[in-house]
Amino acid sequence: MRELSKQQVRRMIAWRVAQELHDGDVVNLGIGLPSLVANETAKDMEILLQSENGLLGMDGLADSEHHDPNLVNAGGQPITAAIGACSFNSADSFAIIRGGHVDVSVLGALQVDELGNLANWIIPGKMVPGMGGAMDLVVGAQRVIVAMEHTNKGRPKLLTRCDLPLTAAKQVNLVVTELGVIEISGQGMLLRELAPGIDLETIQAHTEAKLHLADTLKTMPIPNDL
Template identity: 45%
Template sequence: MDPEEVIARRVAREIRPGTLVNLGIGIPTLVSDHLDERLGVFFQAENGAVGMGHRPPEGMTDRHLTDAGGSFVSAVPGASIIDSAFSFGLIRGGHLDLTVLGGLQVDAKGHLANWMIPGRFVPGMGGAMDLVTGAKKVIVAMRHRAKGVSKVVQECDLPLTSQRRVDLIVTELAVMKPMDDGLHLLETGPGIGVDRVVAATDAALVITGRIPEMDLSGSI
């Protein structure tokens, strides 16, 4: 299975019916494809879309319906288009049940870094600072390594997005949860052993008992 599909499928299992969920740019946008639209989940994007559905088939796109990254989306019954100020009011007001964000680094304390240096041709802050601070739950969905380097580190050396600890980290190799006593390994990816996860991770992992594999069976 494609690594990004593994991540999106696993994150989809964390989403509960009837919730308001923000999907960040990149891998997070794939999550909605693995949820049944009848669950009543409303996906929100910073640009003002509330009620995004699955990605539309080729030839069925509407240039007025995009997510925050500019990718085409569909709309579910009851969807709304609001202005950016109203959208950030939802975020900053604590009305989001969950946000799913990509990351450049996450450290053993659960700190997220998903932006770099302004003025250079690298990722910018976007709305991530508001999302990490304002959402009730924060999940990071990212590849475990980039260019041979672990993105799960002992301490971030990139600028932090927020001082708040994220709730869950999902990669193609593992599901990890930052807690007071360290970064706990909860699950491994399909066909992935614990030793491989440890070898691919710069951060120290807390490993207790038998670690199960991710359950990726079907759409939710």
Template identity: 45%
Template sequence: MGMGQESRDRIAKRAAQELREGMVVNLGIGIPTQVADHVPDDIGIIFHAENGILGAGGAPAPGEEDAFLCNAGGFPVTIVEGASYCDSSIAFAMIRRGCIDVTILGALEVSEGGDLANWIVPGKRVAGIGGAMELAQKAKKVIVLMNHVNRQGESKVKKQCVLPLTARACVDLIITEMAVMEVTEQGLLLKEVMLPYTIEDVVRATEASLAIHEHVAYIP
């Protein structure tokens, strides 16, 4: 089941609200790349890219792309004042050293225990594992942005992941076009619902067990 641009923007905008002044943040491919476009200019977030940028900005205006300036997914980006460049080995050393405050990733599946599967569907072509395995294990907080269900209408929020894992028990927060769910020691906690969906809609679309926050917020 596909997702429209409006829903993708809502997810990215909600994810941007998790970021705070001075954080070093890595954005994965897909919806996460849009998060930078929703961070106010007066909040100093340092966006990190595995291909060697520290201080990436949002997407350039159409026609203003620099063919030599892109993120790890190959998409054009801008840079902010004070940005710096390094080779990819230094960029990955930052990840391995635990210097990334937040990583925002896409996912194929997330389990109720916070396991992440996001790198391969068996039998399908894959470009490579990428940096998600290290980011998922080393970042101080892991946020997943994804569709709530797959193209077959099956929940991507699982009791247990079926697809090969990227990392175990690494996800802290899941944001979909339907809901915001926190991974706790007791399992998944439904904290926010994206209108026009209801709590009942989210529960029906979720394979994993969900605890309901006593004060669920509704996001317009």
């Protein structure tokens, strides 16, 4: 596979995550790469985007013409609401999240390990932004998908055990990176798909945890125009 730009890598990951969504799903997208998934869902599919500050039915970022100062996403950016959207307070918003009413939560990660542990909220002594809603989202969603670049400047993020403080224990179900798709199973990390042009040695070399091979290892589909 030819060399992809950082932007193309992010789009490839977001597009692949979008293929995991189903018509009617209630989905929460984290900030950064996960938020790009919203651009990649099939047009004939209805996805209800939940914004944890209190909206179900987020549409997109508002342009300056349609800017309503009362309507923002969880990053504080002005947004528009889809037809049929509803708003609520933070206790209701987290009842939706913690109560299992969100079908899929897509987040980024600093580290994921073979038990499905996730670390993405603190690097002690370095970065302490706080967990925001991430701990609730990961515990409460029916399915947790991590969308991230495979390594951090070449250092593996898929580990045997996380060494950063956890966001949640044993909650991650699937990891999508530019190198492949990995399921967290009872046996550890199960490689389901390899990105085009990537071989087993390459992905394992960039992964600290042992990758087990799925019976039906596939080539990871990517958008036609990449």
